[in-house]
Amino acid sequence: MEFKEIVAPSIRELFVQQITGMILSGQLRPGDRLPTERELADGMKISKSAVHEGIRELHRQGFLDVARRQGVTVADYAQTGTLDTLLAIMHYHGGQLDAKTCRSILQVRYYLEGPAFQELAACRTREDLKRLEELYQQAEEAAREDVYAFADAMFRYHRTVAFLSGNSITPLILNAFAPVSREFWRAYIEAFGVESCLERLRAFTDCIRSGDGNRACKLLMEGLREFERRTERTGFMRVN
Numbered sequence: 001m002e003f004k005e006i007v008a009p010s011i012r013e014l015f016v017q018q019i020t021g022m023i024l025s026g027q028l029r030p031g032d033r034l035p036t037e038r039e040l041a042d043g044m045k046i047s048k049s050a051v052h053e054g055i056r057e058l059h060r061q062g063f064l065d066v067a068r069r070q071g072v073t074v075a076d077y078a079q080t081g082t083l084d085t086l087l088a089i090m091h092y093h094g095g096q097l098d099a100k101t102c103r104s105i106l107q108v109r110y111y112l113e114g115p116a117f118q119e120l121a122a123c124r125t126r127e128d129l130k131r132l133e134e135l136y137q138q139a140e141e142a143a144r145e146d147v148y149a150f151a152d153a154m155f156r157y158h159r160t161v162a163f164l165s166g167n168s169i170t171p172l173i174l175n176a177f178a179p180v181s182r183e184f185w186r187a188y189i190e191a192f193g194v195e196s197c198l199e200r201l202r203a204f205t206d207c208i209r210s211g212d213g214n215r216a217c218k219l220l221m222e223g224l225r226e227f228e229r230r231t232e233r234t235g236f237m238r239v240n
Contacts, residue, residue, distance in 0.1 A: 010050075011046050011047070011050040011210070012050045012053045012057070013082070014055045015044065015046065015050055015051060015054035016057050016058055017052045018044075019034075019054065019058055019063070019064075020045060020058065020061075020063060020088055020092060021092060022205050023063050023074055023077070024092050026040055026091060028071075028074045030074050030075060030076040030077075031073060031074060031207070032070040032073060032074045033070075033071055033072070033073050034055075034064070034071070034073065034234060036071070037051045037052055037055065049136045055072055055144060059072075060082075060084065061077075061079040061081070061082065061084045061085050061088055062075060062077045062081030062082050062084070062085040063077050063081070063085065063088070064074055065080070071195075073110075073188075080096070083176055083177065086101075086180065087179070087180075089101070090180075096146060102228065102231045103228055103231075105177075105180065105184065106224045106225075106227065106228050108180075108223060109184075110220060110224055112162065112170050112173060112174065113161065113162065113170075113220060114221070115165070115167075116161050116162040116165040116167060116170055117161060117165075117204070117207070117213055117216035117217055117220060118213030118214070118216070118217060119165035119166060119167070119175070119213070120161055120164050120165040120208055120213070121207060121208045121210075121211050121212060121213030121216055122211065123165075123166065124164075124208050124209065124211065128208075129205070129208070129209055131160060131164065132157070132160070132161075132164075132204075132205045132208065133205065135153070135156060135157045135160055136198075136202065136205055138153050138156075139153040139154060139157060139198065139201055140198060141153075143194045143197075143198060147186050147189050147190065148186060150185075150189055150194065150197070151183075151185035151186040151188075151189060152182055152185075153184050154185040154188070154193045154197065155178065155181050155182050155185050157201060157204075158174070159171055159174045159175070161204070161208075162174055187227075188223075188227055191227060191230050192223075192227075200219065200223060203219055204219060204220075205217055207219065
C-alpha cells in the first residue's frame with residue numbers, strides 16, 4: 001500500500017488563497033487598490049518576498065493588475081482572466097461551478113464545436129468516418145468500465161471532431177479546457193445516463209456520415225440546453 005506525501009501549503013500559497021477569497025467573496029472589488037507590499041507584509045506578518053511572489057501569481061491568474069506607478073489594483077477577472085482563473089474559482093467554491101459559469105462554458109462549447117460538426121459533415125472522408133467509428137467503439141468499451149473512463153472517451157470523440165474538421169486551433173482550446181471538459185462529461189453522463197449518451201454519439205456519427213451538419217448542430221444545442229436546464233435546477237455542477 002502506497003501513501004501519498006502530505007505537503008503543507010507555503011506562505012505564498014496561503015497569501016494567494018486569502019487574496020483570492022477576498023476577491024471572489026466581494027470584499028475586494030475591481031478597481032480597489034491594495035496596500036503596498038511592505039504594508040501587506042507587515043499587516044499579515046509574513047515576508048515581503050512572499051507577498052511579492054503572491055502578487056505575481058495573482059497577476060498571472062488575472063486577479064490583479066500591476067502597474068509601476070499606479071501600484072496593485074484588483075482586476076476585472078472576467079475580462080483579464082485565463083483558464084487558471086477558472087480553476088482558481090472552482091477551487092474556491094470547493095470544486096463546484098455555479099450555474100452562470102456553467103452556462104458560459106456551454107455557450108463556448110457550442111461556438112467551438114458547432115462549426116466543427118458542420119465543417120466535418122461537409123468534407124468528411126472514409127478515413128474520418130472510420131476514425132469516428134473507432135472512437136464510438138472505444139466509448140462503448142469505456143462505458144463498461146466507469147463514468148470517468150466514459151467521460152474521457154466522450155471528450156476524445158468531440159475533440160477528434162474538431163481536429164478532423166480541419167481547424168488547427170479549436171483542438172488546442174479544447175485541450176486547454178480538458179480538466180473542466182472531462183468533469184463536464186462526467187456530470188453529463190450522470191444526468192442523462194450511459195445509453196442516452198451512446199445514442200447521441202451514434203446520432204452525431206450518422207449526421208456526419210450523411211453530410212447533415214445542421215442536424216448535428218441541432219443535436220449539440222439540444223443536449224447542451226437540456227443540461228443547462230438541469231444545472232439551473234441544482235444550482236451548480238460538481239467538479240472534483
